Amino acid sequence: MAYLFRSERSQCDEILDHLKQPLLDYVAKLRIVRVVRTTKREGLIRARLLGFANITAQTATFLDSHCECTDGWLEPLLDRIALDYRTVTVPVIDTLDDKTLKYTFAGITVGGFTWTLVYTWHAIPKHELDRRHSSIDPIRTPAMAGGLFSISKRFFEEIGTYDEGMNIWGAENLELSFRIWMCGGTLEILPCSRVGHIFRKRSPYKWLTSIGKVVVRNNIRMAEVWMDEFRHYYYTWINIQEKKIDYGDVSERKQLRERLQCHSFKWYLDTIYPELFNPTNALQGGEVRSAAAPMCLDGRSDTLHKTVILEAYQCHGLLGNQLWMMSKDNEIRRDDACYDHNGGENVILYQCHPEKGKGSQYWIYRDDQTLFHPASNLCLELSTMDATKVTMKECRGSDRQKWIWGKGLPKLNEEIRKE
Numbered sequence: 001m002a003y004l005f006r007s008e009r010s011q012c013d014e015i016l017d018h019l020k021q022p023l024l025d026y027v028a029k030l031r032i033v034r035v036v037r038t039t040k041r042e043g044l045i046r047a048r049l050l051g052f053a054n055i056t057a058q059t060a061t062f063l064d065s066h067c068e069c070t071d072g073w074l075e076p077l078l079d080r081i082a083l084d085y086r087t088v089t090v091p092v093i094d095t096l097d098d099k100t101l102k103y104t105f106a107g108i109t110v111g112g113f114t115w116t117l118v119y120t121w122h123a124i125p126k127h128e129l130d131r132r133h134s135s136i137d138p139i140r141t142p143a144m145a146g147g148l149f150s151i152s153k154r155f156f157e158e159i160g161t162y163d164e165g166m167n168i169w170g171a172e173n174l175e176l177s178f179r180i181w182m183c184g185g186t187l188e189i190l191p192c193s194r195v196g197h198i199f200r201k202r203s204p205y206k207w208l209t210s211i212g213k214v215v216v217r218n219n220i221r222m223a224e225v226w227m228d229e230f231r232h233y234y235y236t237w238i239n240i241q242e243k244k245i246d247y248g249d250v251s252e253r254k255q256l257r258e259r260l261q262c263h264s265f266k267w268y269l270d271t272i273y274p275e276l277f278n279p280t281n282a283l284q285g286g287e288v289r290s291a292a293a294p295m296c297l298d299g300r301s302d303t304l305h306k307t308v309i310l311e312a313y314q315c316h317g318l319l320g321n322q323l324w325m326m327s328k329d330n331e332i333r334r335d336d337a338c339y340d341h342n343g344g345e346n347v348i349l350y351q352c353h354p355e356k357g358k359g360s361q362y363w364i365y366r367d368d369q370t371l372f373h374p375a376s377n378l379c380l381e382l383s384t385m386d387a388t389k390v391t392m393k394e395c396r397g398s399d400r401q402k403w404i405w406g407k408g409l410p411k412l413n414e415e416i417r418k419e
Contacts, residue, residue, distance in 0.1 A: 001127045029303060043168030049161060060156060064147040066198035068096055068103060076193040077150040080138060082137060085152040086185040090144045091193035103196045110189065111143035112276060113174055114335040115237045117219045125219075125275050138188040142181070142273035146173025147310050148195055152409050159183050160256045163221060165248045169217035175222040179341060181272045182226065183262040220247040225254055228265040233279050236319050275328055277335075279350070284326035284365055289315055289403035290382045291369065296322045297390065299334060310339060310347040324405075331364050332371070341373050345391040347380065368400040370395060 027033045036054050037046055048129040052060055059081055061074070077089040095104040110128070161177050164174055216238070222337055223231035224247065268277060279285065288297040290312065292300075297322050298313035304372065324332055332339040333352055336416045340350035342360040352361065364372045371380040376392060382400045383389035395401065 012267075045162050045166050045169065045172050046164065046361060049164065052156070052161060055153065057153070059150055059152050061150040062148065063195070064197060065094070066200070067148065068101070068196035070094075070194045070196070071293050073193045073195055074150075076190040080188060080190065081150060081152050082187070086155050087142075088149060088151045088155070088180050088185055088187050089138075089193070090141065090149045090187070090189045091195040092189060092191060093145065093148060094194055094196045096196040096198045098198045098200055101198075105194070108139065108189065108191060109146060110139060111177070112139040112273065113143055114278075115279065116335055117171065117174060117223070117234055119143065119173060120336065122213065122275070127274075136191050138190055140266075140272075141187055141189050142187075142276075144172055144175040144187060146176065155185060159185065159260065160253070163253060165221055165253070166218040168214050171218035171222050175218075175226065176227045176252070178222070178268060179262070180266070181263075182268050183257070183260045201414055207256050217245060217247050220245055222251055224263060225250050225257060227285055227383075230265050230269070237323060238320065240314070261375050277325075277333065281328060282325035283328060283330075285324070286406045287315060287319065287322045288332075289404040290387075290400070291404055292382055292399040293385050293387050295382060297403070298322050299337060308337075308349045310349060311388050311392055312382055313388065320411070326363070326365060326405075330358075330364060332361075341376055341378075343376075345393075347390065347392065357372065365403075365405060368397050369404060370397060371401075371403055 024035060027035055036051060038050055042050070048062060051062075054362070061077065063069075074092055077091065080087045086285040092106065092108055096102070096107045107123065110124055112120045114120060114121045118190070124139060132139065158219060163175060166172055166175075170390050177187060179185075205366050219234065223234050227234065240346045269276060290296070293312075294315050295312040298311055299308060313322070321334075324334055325333055331352055334349075337349040338352040338361045339347050340360050350361070359375055362374060364374060366372050372395060373379070373392065377395075378392040379395040379401045380403070381391055381393040381398075383391055384400065393401070
C-alpha cells in the first residue's frame with residue numbers, strides 16, 4: 001500500500017481546490033494509494049510521523065513531493081534493507097529543472113555538514129572509494145539530505161522515529177543521520193537507484209521570516225541530545241546562548257540514547273566523518289586582531305555560496321564571524337570557508353580544499369605574528385587608507401602586518417574537555 005501524506009490548513013482549502021476532491025478522484029484510480037490528511041498545518045516532521053503511523057508494510061520510503069522516480073529506483077533500496085534491517089538507504093538525487101522539469105543526471109556525492117549545522121555535499125572520500133570494489137557498490141555517507149530515503153519500520157521505531165519536539169522543518173535530517181550511525185545502523189547511497197528532485201531557487205513558505213528561529217531551535221535540540229561536548233562549537237560559531245532559547249524538554253530523547261547505548265559523537269567524527277575539520281585539533285583559534293588598530297579579521301556573509309572578500313571589522317569579542325582557526329593543513333578557516341589568495345591584492349573566503357596541497361589556501365602564522373602566504377611570498381596587511389580593508393603586500397614586519405592570534409580556544413576547549 002502506498003500513501004500520499006499532506007498537511008493542510010483552511011487557507012489552502014480555499015485557494016488550492018485541486019488538492020481536495022479532484023485529488024481523491026485521481027488517487028482512487030491508483031487503488032494502492034491512500035491519502036492521509038492532518039487536521040491543521042503541522043509541518044514536514046509531524047506530517048511524516050502521521051504518515052508513518054499509517055503504514056502496514058515492513059519498510060517506509062519518504063519522498064518529497066517534487067520528485068520524479070526512474071525505472072527500477074526502489075528495488076536497490078529495499079534489497080539492502082532486506083539484507084540488514086538496520087541499513088537506511090538513499091537514492092542518488094538527480095536534478096529536475098524547476099521550470100521545464102528537464103531531468104539531469106547528477107554526479108554522485110556524499111552528505112556532510114558544517115559546524116553551523118548546515119547540510120553540505122562532498123566528493124566521495126578516498127577511504128570510501130578504496131573500501132568499495134565496483135562502481136555499483138553502496139556508498140556510505142555520514143549524512144543524508146533527508147527528503148528521500150527508505151528505512152525499515154522496525155529500525156525506525158527502535159531508534160525513536162523523528163523527534164516530535166522539533167517544529168516544522170530543519171535539522172531532522174542531520175539528527176536522524178547521527179542517530180542511525182551512532183545507534184548501530186548504516187546509512188548508504190545506492191548508485192543504482194536514481195530519483196530526480198527539484199531544487200527550488202527560493203522557499204515557497206510564507207513563514208520564512210521565522211524559519212531561522214525554528215531551525216536554530218531544532219538544531220539545539222539535536223545538539224543537546226547527540227553532539228555531546230562538541231555542541232559548544234555550534235553555539236560559538238553562530239554566537240548564541242542556548243540557555244536563552246526555549247528548545248523544549250529533551251529528557252526523553254536523552255533516555256532513548258542511553259537505552260540504545262549509542263556511540264559518542266566523538267566516535268561518529270573519528271569513525272564515520274573523519275573528513276570534517278575538528279576544531280579541537282586547531283593549531284590556532286579565536287579572533288585575529290590587528291596590532292595596529294582595534295580591528296579583527298571578519299567574514300560577514302554566506303561564504304559557501306558566493307565570493308566574499310576578507311575584511312576587517314571592529315573587534316567585538318563575541319567570536320561568531322570573527323572566529324578563525326588554523327588547521328593542521330595550515331588552512332585559516334571558519335567551518336568550510338578558507339582564506340584563499342590566488343593573485344591580486346585581495347584575500348577571498350572560498351570553499352576549503354585541503355586535498356589540493358600547499359597552494360592558494362596554505363598559510364603560515366610566523367613567530368613575528370605575520371600571516372605569510374608562501375605561494376605568493378606576500379603577507380596580509382591592514383590597509384593604511386581604510387581600516388576595514390586587508391590586502392596582500394610584500395612582507396615588512398610592520399604593525400599593520402602583525403596579527404594577534406591565540407593558540408587554540410583555551411576557554412572553549414577546556415569546557416569541552418571537562419565533559
